Each structure stands twice: as structure tokens, then as C-alpha cells.
Amino acid sequence: MEYLALGNTGLYVSRLCLGTMTFGKNTLYNPIGSLEEKEVKQLVDRAFDVGINFFDTANLYAMGESEKLLGKAIGKRREEAVIATKLYNPFTNDMNSLGTSRKAIMREVEASLKRLNTDYIDLYQVHSWDPTTPLEETLSGLDDLVRSGKVRYIGLSNFTGWQIAKAHGISEAKGFHKFISAQSHYSLVGRELEYEVLPAVRDLKMGVMVWSPLASGFLTGKYTGENAEKGRRSHFSFPPIELEQGDKVVEILKEIASTHQATPAQIALAWLLHRKGITSIIIGVRRIDQFEDNIGSVKIKLSSEELEQLNAVSQPKTPFMYMDFSLQRGQTLHERITQMKSH
16 A cells, blocks of 8 residues: 655545445435445455555534444554545534534534544545535634544535635635645546646645546446446436546546456556645445455556557646647646756
8 A cells, every 4th residue: 555645744645535425224225225234344344454544524424323323333443544534514403504604613523532542533625615604603613623633634525726726825824724635526537637736736735635536436437338327327327427538538447457457446546646735535436356456556557558548538728818829638737847948
């Protein structure tokens, strides 16, 4: 396993992070996972065995059951683990149970600490932008958690570029602890964050955690052709995919996989591991064989030609304001500028 510092900190995390959205039974989450205690322990034990020290959960997952199962599975290995969890989404119909107000932050951190059976959280993340709460209030509350020792670092999830920049600016001006990481959707069929989010986090020296790197299994190849309407995505088609381009991406993945004696999923994950600025990829699995397949991606080294193939076939339609007509096919603007500066 390889490790990188998470953002501009001394906290080192594994390049693969075990996601826990599949942990626990709940009506909403049953199509996603519904793993029980024995299965969870098997996955967490195996994660430690292969060197994974990073675990991501949220108060929302299986209505808190995910945090409980993760805490129990980690057990006495707490100091070996880097635990990330999130707040934002509500458990009840109470109007103050939603969002990132000071009241919600203080209540939810105590509940997560209890469920995880720990006295501190390594990375406490805002699950989404809250348009109803002043950002200063959110950041002040999170800063208090870090100063109290209940939280070591804070992160954000699903923010846009301008929201990330605004949060950083307020923290800088007020002397608050800053967000050290961004958790975002990124995959070969979902590259939108390359326009705003990645440039922002690179500039601010933040870490990046990728969720749904296989687009809910689409990039494994099992949802193309005659199997398009089967499996998990038939019940929970998220994140959305442009299917015509997606099928072309999977075709190239299969071709490259055959030369590496690998699977399409491993190549898709390896592509992300080769991307500049990506710290850790969150893998969420339902079975141990899926986990074993995913961890094989760390050993795969893609050639420049293979990376160019994948970049080209997955390139999204570029909004006009981001167009640079000097770019070579498959390049991002950041890559072009870096290339020009090197000459």
C-alpha cells in the first residue's frame, strides 16, 4: 500500500480508503449494501491486513448503523485507524436537525463519537454546502471542535470551487482551522470537477478524496450491453452517466485491462491514482472478492499512451469559458499550462 499526506498536513493516509456506505441495514440503503456485523468485520480486518488505514463513513449511512459497525470492527486498533465521518443530513423531522448550524454540529459530533465508540474523530467533514446557515457560523463551530480535541481535522464534501475558496478565505481572515480536504465525485465518466474543484484544491494545497470512483459499478463493465438494466444501478442509478460515452469508456477499459491481466475496475481506479492531486480513493464494496479486486489497482502502472487513450475517450464536453483552443486532445487546461512551463 502507498500513503500520502492528506492536504497540507502531517497526517498520512492510504491511497485507498474503505468506504462504509454498504455497512448496515436500512430500507433506503438495502439496494446499496446492507452488510451485517460479521461481514463488516471481515472487510475491516482485511483492510488492515493490506495496509489500508483510512475509513470513511457518515452519520446518515444506514441511519447511524454504519458508524456503529465501523467502530465495533476497528475495536482496539483505533490508533492505527484514520476515521472520517460527516454531518449535514437529518435523522428526524426536526427543522434544526438538517444542515451545519452550531446546534446541529454540536449535537451530531457527540452522536457520531458515541456510535463510533471513540473520543475523537480524525476527519470531520461537512457532507454538503448549507445555503441556510452563515458560513462563518459553520466554520466557527468546527473550529471549536478542533480546539476542544474532539476533532483533529475538518474537511468538506460536494462543494463547488467558489464555495471552497470562500470557506478558505473566511477561515484565513478569522483565524479558524481550515478545511484540509475535499471529498468529491470523480471518475472516468464523471470529470466535471476538473474545471473548478481540482484547480481550487490544488491551489489551496488541500487533499482530495474521491467517492464513487467506479460510478456505482458502471466502470466494472457489468452494466453495459444486455446487462444495462440489471443490478444495483437499476435500483439506484447514481451518479448519473452519459451512457453512450460511458459504453465507449468501458470498451477502452476492457482493452487496456487485457494487456495488464487486470479487470476494467482495476484500470479505472489506476487511472484515478495517476491523476495529479488525488490523495485517496474511497472504495465501497459488498463482497470480499470485490475488495480484493479493487486493492489490485495500487500495483498497476499505466503507460502514457494508455493514459492518453483513457483521457481522450472520457473527455467531457467543455463549457465555452473553459475552452483553450491550443489544447491537445484529452488534455486539461492545467496539464497544458504545466507542459508549456516545462519548455
